[in-house]
Amino acid sequence: MLVMKFGGTSLGDRERIDTVVALVRSRLPRRPVLVCSAHAGVTDLLLEGARQAAAGKPDLGAVRTREEAILRSLKLNPKLVDADLERLDQMFRGLALLGELTPRSLDQVAAFGERMAVKAIAAVLRRRRIPATAVQADEAGLVTDGRFGRATPRAETYANLKRALAKVDGVPVVTGFLGRDQEGNVTTLGRSGSDFTATILGRALAAEEVEIWTDVSGVLTADPRIVPDAQPVENLTYAEASELAYYGAKVIHPATIQPAVEKGIPVRILNTMDPAAPGTVIMPVRGRRKARVTSIASKRGIHLVNIVSGRMLGQSGFMAKVFDVFKRHDVIVDLIATSEVSVTVSVDDPQGLPEVVDDLREFSTVTMRESASLVAVIGERMRQASGLAGQVFSAIGEAGVPVLAISYGATKTNLQIVVPTERERDVVRALHNVLFE
Ligand code: ASP
Ligand code: MG
Numbered sequence: 001m002l003v004m005k006f007g008g009t010s011l012g013d014r015e016r017i018d019t020v021v022a023l024v025r026s027r028l029p030r031r032p033v034l035v036c037s038a039h040a041g042v043t044d045l046l047l048e049g050a051r052q053a054a055a056g057k058p059d060l061g062a063v064r065t066r067e068e069a070i071l072r073s074l075k076l077n078p079k080l081v082d083a084d085l086e087r088l089d090q091m092f093r094g095l096a097l098l099g100e101l102t103p104r105s106l107d108q109v110a111a112f113g114e115r116m117a118v119k120a121i122a123a124v125l126r127r128r129r130i131p132a133t134a135v136q137a138d139e140a141g142l143v144t145d146g147r148f149g150r151a152t153p154r155a156e157t158y159a160n161l162k163r164a165l166a167k168v169d170g171v172p173v174v175t176g177f178l179g180r181d182q183e184g185n186v187t188t189l190g191r192s193g194s195d196f197t198a199t200i201l202g203r204a205l206a207a208e209e210v211e212i213w214t215d216v217s218g219v220l221t222a223d224p225r226i227v228p229d230a231q232p233v234e235n236l237t238y239a240e241a242s243e244l245a246y247y248g249a250k251v252i253h254p255a256t257i258q259p260a261v262e263k264g265i266p267v268r269i270l271n272t273m274d275p276a277a278p279g280t281v282i283m284p285v286r287g288r289r290k291a292r293v294t295s296i297a298s299k300r301g302i303h304l305v306n307i308v309s310g311r312m313l314g315q316s317g318f319m320a321k322v323f324d325v326f327k328r329h330d331v332i333v334d335l336i337a338t339s340e341v342s343v344t345v346s347v348d349d350p351q352g353l354p355e356v357v358d359d360l361r362e363f364s365t366v367t368m369r370e371s372a373s374l375v376a377v378i379g380e381r382m383r384q385a386s387g388l389a390g391q392v393f394s395a396i397g398e399a400g401v402p403v404l405a406i407s408y409g410a411t412k413t414n415l416q417i418v419v420p421t422e423r424e425r426d427v428v429r430a431l432h433n434v435l436f437e
Contacts, residue, residue, distance in 0.1 A: 001207045002027055005035040005176065005198035009215040010272040011117055012040035014073040019272050020121070021128050023213070024171065028130070030208070033165065033201060034173045036121050037194040038113025039070050043177075049092060050109040054101035058092035060085065067116055076123050081116040088112050103148035107178075108186045111138075114175035114194070122173040131170025137197060138180035140164035144187045151179055151187035153200050153259075161204035174201060195256040199267065203259035210260060210267045212252060217271040218280030219244060222296045226425050227432045233280050233295055240294050241267070241282040243378045243414040246334070247297030257282065292388060293435045294379035298428050300421045302334075303350050304369040304404060307360055308342040319343065325359045335374065335416050337405045344405045346374060346418060372404055373424035376416045377431060383412040391434050392417070399423070399430040 004024065010016050024032055038046075045063045052059060064085055068078045091109055095101060118134040125132035141160025144151035157179075165172050176194020179187050189196045195212055202210040219241075220230040236244065238261045245252045252269065260267050260282070270279040307322055322343055326333050329352040337344045347353055360366045382388055389408070392415060396403060405418040419427050 001205045002030040002032045003035060003198050003202045003205070003207045003210040004032045005194055005210065005212050006037065006121075006272070007192075007194065007212075007214045008037045008040035008042070010213050011036060011038075011121065013070070016272055017074060017121070017124060019275065020213070021124060021130070023272075023275060024125065025128075025130060028171075032171055033205060033207070034118075034121065034132075034171060035176045035194055035198040035201060036114060036117045036173060037176050038117050039066070039120075042066055042113035042117070043110055043191075046088075046109050046113055047106065049088075050095060050101055050106055053092035053095040054099060056096055056099065058089075058096040060089050060092055063088065063112075071120060074120060074124050076120060076127070080119050080123060084112055084116050084119075104185055107148045107151075107188045110188050111175070111178040111186050114177050118173045118175050122171075125171060125173070132173050133168045133170055135165070135168060135172045135174045137161075137175045137178055138186060140174065142179040142197070142200065144179035144181055144189070146181040146183065146185065146187065148185075148187055150190045151181065152189070153179065154182070157200065158204040161201060165201075165205065195252050196259075199256050199259040199265070202265045202267075203263045206263060207265055210265055212256075212267060212269045213272050214269060215271060215273055216269075217274055217277040218269040219295060221294075221436050222428055222432045223298065226298075226428045227296075230432070231436070232277075234278065236280060236282045236294060237380055238282060238284060239411070239413050240378055240380055243376065244295055244297055247299045247374070247376055252282075291436075292379060292381050292385040293377055294381075296375065296377055296428055296431050296435070298373055298375045298424050299348065300371075300373040300424060301348060302372040302374050302418065303347045303353060304344060304372045304418060305347060305353075305357070305360075306342060306344050306367045306369075307364045308366075309364040310341065321363065322360065325356055328359070329353075329355045331356050335405065335407045335418065337407050346372070346405070369404065371421045372418050373421045373427075374416055374418055375424060375427050375431070376414050377435065378414050380413050382415065388435075389415065392431060395430045395434045396427055399426050401427050401430075 071078045122132040122134040141164050143154045143157050176197040181187050198210050219233045222230040224230045242257045264284045267282040331352045333345045335346040357366050401419050401423040407416045
């Protein structure tokens with residue numbers, strides 16, 4: 001059993017979809033199960049459409065045009081998605097009447113991109129004589145918690161999916177990205193969440209491998225838009241991949257790795273535009289690679305929260321109090337750096353952050369910086385490499401960039417440095433230069 005996940009660009013037009021069909025055909029002996037994203041751009045159109053609808057302008061035009069164009073280019077009957085478009089149309093009108101958009105209705109709308117895409121892909125496969133059936137993941141038992149926009153699967157999901165897929169005829173073509181909570185509300189696993197669906201299915205089916213088909217040839221030593229001569233990385237350990245995923249959401253979704261880790265399933269990242277390229281395989285154990293550092297990643301849009309308490313000195317319980325506030329508002333903290341009288345944390349999803357700051361201000365002085373970038377040097381071998389931190393900091397110093405915060409966790413897999421966003425590229429280039437060239 002093999003899980004093959006195709007992202008939006010892999011399903012973006014007729015030519016790409018032809019490649020997808022050929023890839024599926026070549027893997028039929030391995031009994032593939034497909035996971036599909038929405039066609040490129042459709043999720044964005046849906047989200048924008050929902051916002052417009054709630055603002056009083058319900059208009060399904062853009063979504064309808066895009067879907068029908070794809071179906072026509074594939075020579076499929078546009079009627080295939082009529083019922084979905086009809087339902088969406090009703091929902092947009094409902095949103096316009098209500099004049100508000102809840103996270104719950106946003107998820108319900110967003111899920112339609114995948115719902116329609118699997119119908120098209122299954123139909124194309126059947127037309128090319130590969131038996132296939134479209135499967136809606138929520139109907140097949142992908143049950144999640146009720147956190148709209150960032151749901152995670154509940155334990156029973158795995159057995160549910162295994163049972164449901166055993167009954168499917170031909171190649172199952174499963175919707176990525178979506179699930180359903182225990183009350184029956186549609187949920188989504190977060191942007192790019194189809195990768196997550198792929199490993200959830202991999203775990204459910206004890207797959208031999210999960211293939212993530214995307215538009216890049218796996219992981220590189222740095223973002224090629226910043227470092228044009230970045231090199232491909234052949235293999236990554238799960239720990240490295242989890243660290244990287246947080247920054248490189250372009251390659252894999254952060255939570256993706258977890259279900260694969262639990263079952264020791266290799267996850268291979270491959271490029272639909274260059275199917276012969278070896279890609280990057282993420283494995284439980286390390287390959288033979290010798291490099292001290294695996295990759296340099298970065299992420300902008302980081303909020304840095306500085307919490308200072310005059311009374312922290314020699315006091316116990318302050319940290320607990322601080323993190324309790326974050327927990328209360330369900331705000332995820334990424335990097336943490338502390339000194340004797342202050343704590344600095346980075347947050348990348350600011351939902352709930354204003355409430356956190358209000359509460360923190362009841363017992364401390366808080367300052368915020370909203371345009372920071374996190375640069376991370378990642379590699380399990382860093383642990384054994386002496387002098388590496390020295391090299392990193394002198395390179396940043398020579399580039400004349402101020403360091404806003406640093407964190408180097410106990411596992412020594414990820415050295416994180418926060419810098420002003422306008423200097424992010426300089427830092428990545430300087431580090432790539434000293435660490436790889
Ligand atoms: N279609 C969803 C998104 O654009 C999920 C995915 O592509 O993985 O975020
Ligand atoms: Mg994606």
